[in-house]
Amino acid sequence: MTNNFEAYIFDLNGTIIDDMHFHARAWHEILTKDLGSDISYEDTVLQMYGKNQELLERVFGVGHFTQQQMDKYALEKEKRYQAEYKPHIKLIDGLSEFLENAYQAGIKMAIGSAAIPFNIDFILDNLNLRKYFPIVVSADDVDKSKPNPETFTKAADLLGVPYDNCLVFEDAPKGVEAAKNAGMKAIAITTLHKPDEFHITDNVIKFIADYQSLKLI
Known part of the structure; x- marks a missing residue:
C-alpha cells in the first residue's frame, strides 16, 4: 500500500x-492487597488509562493519598510488573x-x-x-x-x-x-x-x- x-x-x-495483563495483575494486587480496595480485576482494567496517580485518584478519590504516597505506589507497581514480565518480554x-x-x-x-x-x-x-x-x-x-x-x-x-x-x-x-x-x-x-x-x-x-x-x- x-x-x-x-x-x-x-x-x-x-x-x-502485549503486556497489559501483567500491568493489570500488578495494579489489582496493589489496589486490593496493599491498599484494601474491593475493586474487581475487570474494573481495574477499565481504570487503566492516563497517569498512575490518576488511576489511584479515580479508585480512592482525590486527596486520599499525598503526592509522595502516590509516587511510591506507582513505582512499586512498575517494579512488580517488570519483575513478572521481563522473562516474557518481546x-x-x-x-x-x-x-x-x-x-x-x-x-x-x-x-x-x-x-x-x-x-x-x-x-x-x-x-x-x-x-x-x-x-x-x-x-x-x-x-x-x-x-x-x-x-x-x-x-x-x-x-x-x-x-x-x-x-x-x-x-x-x-x-x-x-x-x-x-x-x-x-x-x-x-x-x-x-x-x-x-x-x-x-x-x-x-x-x-x-x-x-x-x-x-
Missing part, C-alpha cells in the same frame, strides 16, 4: 508489547519487521505513552528500540493525559510533522479518543480490548491483533 503518513506515533504498553508478532520497514522508508516515529520513564526505558532498552524512536513523550512530559490530545500533539510537534500526517497506534479506547482529539487517524491493536469496547472508531483505519499482515499504511 502507498504510505499516506509522514509519521507514526506509538503508544507503548499493549501496542508495542515485541508483538510482526512488529520488528514493520518497524524496520518504516525506518527504511524514512517514516518518522515516536513513542507517546502515559507510562513513566522508568517503564518506557525498561521496554526500549531491553528490546533495543532506541533507533526507531528518537522522540519519546512520557507521563512526565505532559500536563493532561489521554484522552486529552497533548501526548500525541507534543510528539508530532517534536517530530515536526502536521497532526493530520501522523498515524497513531493504540490499544486503548481512551488512546484512540486522544488520537481523534489530536486530529489523527489510528490503528487499534486488540491486545486487551475487543473492537466493540472502543466507543470512538470513526478515526480508526483498522483493528489488528498483531502486525503480521500489516503493510505500511
Whole structure:
C-alpha cells in the first residue's frame, strides 16, 4: 500500500508489547492487597488509562493519598510488573519487521505513552528500540493525559510533522479518543480490548491483533 503518513506515533504498553495483563495483575494486587480496595480485576482494567496517580485518584478519590504516597505506589507497581514480565518480554508478532520497514522508508516515529520513564526505558532498552524512536513523550512530559490530545500533539510537534500526517497506534479506547482529539487517524491493536469496547472508531483505519499482515499504511 502507498504510505499516506509522514509519521507514526506509538503508544507503548499493549501496542508495542502485549503486556497489559501483567500491568493489570500488578495494579489489582496493589489496589486490593496493599491498599484494601474491593475493586474487581475487570474494573481495574477499565481504570487503566492516563497517569498512575490518576488511576489511584479515580479508585480512592482525590486527596486520599499525598503526592509522595502516590509516587511510591506507582513505582512499586512498575517494579512488580517488570519483575513478572521481563522473562516474557518481546515485541508483538510482526512488529520488528514493520518497524524496520518504516525506518527504511524514512517514516518518522515516536513513542507517546502515559507510562513513566522508568517503564518506557525498561521496554526500549531491553528490546533495543532506541533507533526507531528518537522522540519519546512520557507521563512526565505532559500536563493532561489521554484522552486529552497533548501526548500525541507534543510528539508530532517534536517530530515536526502536521497532526493530520501522523498515524497513531493504540490499544486503548481512551488512546484512540486522544488520537481523534489530536486530529489523527489510528490503528487499534486488540491486545486487551475487543473492537466493540472502543466507543470512538470513526478515526480508526483498522483493528489488528498483531502486525503480521500489516503493510505500511
